[in-house]
Amino acid sequence: MKLDIRNLHRDLGYLYIGLIIALSISGILQNHRDYWKPEKYTVDTKHVSVLLPQDEKELTDDFAKKLRESFGRQR
Structure with missing residues (x-):
């Protein structure tokens, strides 16, 4: 069986189309x-509002940690 580039391109196209559809x-x-x-899954949502500082220099890791702690979230 002769395998030329056109047949290879077609076969790879079929493979990728199948993968795209499956995924x-x-x-x-x-x-x-x-x-x-x-019954197996529960989804909890909570609307939150955060007041961010005006100065970008105040948006640090410490600010993010304090914000996370204020919501009662752990790492």
């Missing part, structure tokens, strides 16, 4: 998994 479907399933088995 797209699995991504959609992962993104919406709480709709199919809601």
Whole structure:
């Protein structure tokens, strides 16, 4: 069997199209998994509002740590 570049290009295209479709479907399933088995997953959301300092120099790691602690979040 003679393998030329055109056949190789076609076969690789089929492979990549199959991978794209499979990964797209699995991504959609992962993104919406709480709709199919809601008894297994819980989603908690909380609306927060943060007042940021006007000066960019005050946006440091310490500021972020204090902000995280104020929300009761651990690392």
